[in-house]
Structure formats: C-alpha cells, structure tokens
Amino acid sequence: MTSRTSLASWQKLTAHAQEMKKAHMSELFSENSKRFNDFSLNLPPFLLDYSKNLINQQTMELLFDLAKECEIEAWREKMFSGARINKTEDRAVLHTALRNRSLTPIMLDSKNITDDIQQALNQMKEFSEKVRQGRWKGYSGKRITDVVNIGVGGSNLGPQMVTEALKQYSDNSVNVHYVSNVDGTQIANVLRPLNPEKVLFIVSSKTFTTTETMTNANTAMKWLVASSFDSSAIAKHFVAVSANKKNAINFGIAKENIFDMWDWVGGRFSLWSAIGLPIAIDLGFERFIELLEGAHELDNHFKDAPLEQNAPVILALLSIWNCTFLGAQSQAILPYDQSLHMLSAYLQQAEMESNGKSVTWDGEEISYPTVPSIWGELGINGQHAFYQYLHQSNNIVPADFIGSVESVTPVQGHHETLMANFFAQTQALMQGVNEEQVRADLAAKGRTKDYIDKVAPHKVHKGNRPTNTILLNQISPRSLGSLIALYEHKIFVQGIVLQVCSFDQWGVELGKGLANKIQKELTKNTINTEHDSSTLGLITFYQTKIK
Numbered sequence: 001m002t003s004r005t006s007l008a009s010w011q012k013l014t015a016h017a018q019e020m021k022k023a024h025m026s027e028l029f030s031e032n033s034k035r036f037n038d039f040s041l042n043l044p045p046f047l048l049d050y051s052k053n054l055i056n057q058q059t060m061e062l063l064f065d066l067a068k069e070c071e072i073e074a075w076r077e078k079m080f081s082g083a084r085i086n087k088t089e090d091r092a093v094l095h096t097a098l099r100n101r102s103l104t105p106i107m108l109d110s111k112n113i114t115d116d117i118q119q120a121l122n123q124m125k126e127f128s129e130k131v132r133q134g135r136w137k138g139y140s141g142k143r144i145t146d147v148v149n150i151g152v153g154g155s156n157l158g159p160q161m162v163t164e165a166l167k168q169y170s171d172n173s174v175n176v177h178y179v180s181n182v183d184g185t186q187i188a189n190v191l192r193p194l195n196p197e198k199v200l201f202i203v204s205s206k207t208f209t210t211t212e213t214m215t216n217a218n219t220a221m222k223w224l225v226a227s228s229f230d231s232s233a234i235a236k237h238f239v240a241v242s243a244n245k246k247n248a249i250n251f252g253i254a255k256e257n258i259f260d261m262w263d264w265v266g267g268r269f270s271l272w273s274a275i276g277l278p279i280a281i282d283l284g285f286e287r288f289i290e291l292l293e294g295a296h297e298l299d300n301h302f303k304d305a306p307l308e309q310n311a312p313v314i315l316a317l318l319s320i321w322n323c324t325f326l327g328a329q330s331q332a333i334l335p336y337d338q339s340l341h342m343l344s345a346y347l348q349q350a351e352m353e354s355n356g357k358s359v360t361w362d363g364e365e366i367s368y369p370t371v372p373s374i375w376g377e378l379g380i381n382g383q384h385a386f387y388q389y390l391h392q393s394n395n396i397v398p399a400d401f402i403g404s405v406e407s408v409t410p411v412q413g414h415h416e417t418l419m420a421n422f423f424a425q426t427q428a429l430m431q432g433v434n435e436e437q438v439r440a441d442l443a444a445k446g447r448t449k450d451y452i453d454k455v456a457p458h459k460v461h462k463g464n465r466p467t468n469t470i471l472l473n474q475i476s477p478r479s480l481g482s483l484i485a486l487y488e489h490k491i492f493v494q495g496i497v498l499q500v501c502s503f504d505q506w507g508v509e510l511g512k513g514l515a516n517k518i519q520k521e522l523t524k525n526t527i528n529t530e531h532d533s534s535t536l537g538l539i540t541f542y543q544t545k546i547k
C-alpha cells in the first residue's frame, strides 16, 4: 500500500508546516480582516469557527488536497452503502443506517436493513411507552419507577452521556441510573435506595460475555430474587440489549425481552440502536427520534457538502494538521454547557479507541503520529484547574470549545458570565500577551523596575494555541444528535487519512485475557510464579493483606 507520506499533498504539508511554525495567529488575524469569514461554517445545527488555528488559505488548500488524494469521498460512499470497511473484523460500518430517517433502503447481504431497524425502533417505542406510562408492572403489580442500565464502554458511555446532556428534557416519569464499574461500590450505591418491586434492569451488552457487565447483572439478579423469593420475577424486571441472544437467554432473560443489535454497529457508535433504550425511557420515544434526526441531518451534511465546507472533514483535517504535522500530542474537549459534562469522556473513547493505533490497514508500521490523546472537562471548571497548562506550558494542546447561545436552564445573570469566559479563553489562547505588553502594563500600574524584571517573564503568554469553537443554539435532542455525529464522522475521516482501522479495538483484548487468568488465581488464592516480578510482587502483597 502506498504510504500517505509519499503523497504530494503530504510532502507539501510537511514543508508548509515548517513555514507556518514561524507564524503567529495574531499576525494572521491582523493581516486578514476577513479571517473569521474565511475559516468558519454556519450550519443549521451549529456555527464552527476554526479561524483560531495556525492555518492560512494555503494550509487549507493542501489539507483538502490531502483529503482528495486519500479518496475521502469514495470511502464515505463505501461506509454509507455498507461496504465491509471494518477490515480486520470483516464487517460493515452502518451506525448511520440506525438514524436513516429518510428511510431509504440500505442493502446488506441482499437484505434491506432499514426494515429491521424500523422493527427494532417499533419494539423500543412500544416498550419504552409501556414503562413510562406505568403499564409495565413489576412482580408485585407495581409500576416501574427506576431503570438501571448495566453495561460498560460503548454500552454505557453513549446513553449515559446523552441522558446527562438532556436531563432538562426528561419528565422524570422514570429515574434512569447507570452501572458500569465492576467495583461493587457502584452497584451497591445505586441499588441501596431502590425498591426491587419497582426496578427494571437493562443488561446492555453486544457480546453478552463482558465480565464486568455479567458480574453486575448477576448481582442485580440475586438482589431481585432475594426480594421476590421467586425467579419468575426476572422476566418482569430484566431486559437485555444484545447481538448474542443465545447468551442472554442462557443468562435467564426471556426471549421476548431481548432487543436486537447487529454486528455492523460498533459499541462506541451504538447509542442510536436499542443501546439507547434508557434514553427513550427517560425522555420519551419522540425525543429519541429527534436525537436520531439531528444525527441524520449531520449525516446528510457530511455526505453532500463539498469537502471545503464539510464540518467533519474540516475538523479531521485540522486535527491531523495540529498533531501529525505540527506535533501536538493531546487535544482538549472543553464544553462550557453544563449539559455536556460527560462529552469529553465520551469522545475520549470514540476517538482514542477508534484511531489510537499504530499499523495501517495492511498491518504496516505507521511512521507518523496518529491521533492525540483526548481529555477534558467542563471549561469553566478547567479554567480554575488546568488552563494554566493550556496557556503557558511548553506543550501545545489544541482544544475544542463547545458552547450554546441559549442555556436550557436560564438563570438570570449566569449565561453572560459563562459565555464571556467562553469567548475570552479562545481569544487569550490565540493572542497571548508578549513581554513588551506585560512590562507596559506593570509600569502603568506603578510597579518598580525590579519588580517588573522579576515578574514579567512569568506573565508572558505566548499565545498561538489552536482552538476550534462550536457554538450550538441550544442543547436539544436534535442539536446533540448533530454534535455527536459531527465527531463520529470526524473520527472516520481521520482514520481514512491516517490509514488506521477505526472500527476495531484489538488493543483492549490483551489486558482482558490476562485479567481472566489472574482472576482465577485470586479466586483460588493461588499464584502463578511465572509472572514478572512486579506483577508477582503486587499479587502476593494483595493476597497476604486480604482478609
């Protein structure tokens, strides 16, 4: 396979990066008063301003050339039409089909999967309404008041992030809880205040083999049976979402209580499937459909917009520019909207599990940096914690700032303060403040020369730190759907340009396998002396200390 590094655009970008490293964004803004117009996109779901990146027209032209040389449009078509682009698992990648609200037929192995999806959605609708309206009763005839979703990774992060983001849209007819950690503290804390007669468990696991989820589900089952004294209660209190019906049935879940999943939906892209059931129960099925509609709107944008005006393509290319060509190693996701407090955790999985890889589709070593590590926190909280590093450390961390024009919960005087910070931070990160300005400022305040000499270097902010700003009108099911799909497609484009298999996750297997072996040692209180000395020492310490 031709390496990306041999592409003409790649080589030009490598040379161009050396030039651009000498530039400062504040100068680029001074030179071009139209910079915001040149480097922003106003789409119905959001405004994307990417002018505060170390780019000029030539940079963007070269990046679009790169996208063309990597045949992004053809790859996009392959994904949407169900080609088996998940090469190492030999699977199609069709999470977009789950939100195909135009209901156009999508053929996979001579079958129109749009029909299957509609059927699954109808099942979700019927079930979620039954629960919400109190028509689904527990073993003692009481209505369900609490739903506990048991799942981890892709079977947890998406639905939980959305539930948190759309809290204001819930009528609270049912309380939704999430259990993902196998640390018993979490499930114990969740179950403690609940009444087993009124709880419904959703066991969400595509494979239905995940140890953490199975352990939590077993605990939940014991808790229920201990209260009902009857295992027939399980049918009224347990449903499953899984592609592995056999295991779910063997586990004890009634066949009619199993919601289907398909192998062409990756876990981290699965919130649009029945994995989103807790969302539908929390918000109502119509709201869940609005979420799908928002994502579909962005899918259409991604499919139809020319590369030069295509938001996911632009975000992907900028990330590649910042990381692969300019050398940034991490990226911060900084939401200013409280609703999005779990977004960085969600995107951390989406991007790092998808593209944190170091061989190409053909298994060849990749010689360039792929994706950055993704981290972040609510922006305002971050300002009082780690923004010092963003402003003045000698590592450049490109950041996405995400905010909303209107708050979902307006409280007088709050939103202006929030948004003033939102705008100020990207301005400060871009402009910085040089020593001359610092000195003039201190002198104007009447500081002595000695003081100025001592303090000035510490107050210099070099600026030139890249940010993207995504401004939504307001958090809603629809706008959130678009925002998530924006990042999903960004990740897809990154994967294609970087030549990594975005849809597998072999890197999580090794540790899992070792944990299974060690668990046997812990259960039997034995030890395999062939462990390395560190692991051996740790396990021995644990086993001698444990009561």
Ligand code: G6Q
Pocket (backbone or CB within 6 Å): 152, 153, 154, 155, 204, 205, 206, 207, 208, 209, 210, 213, 266, 267, 268, 269, 353, 505
């Ligand atoms: C996501 C990953 C991973 C997965 C979990 C849970 O893309 O594959 O996070 O979702 O390991 O897997 P199960 O749903 O099979 O329990």
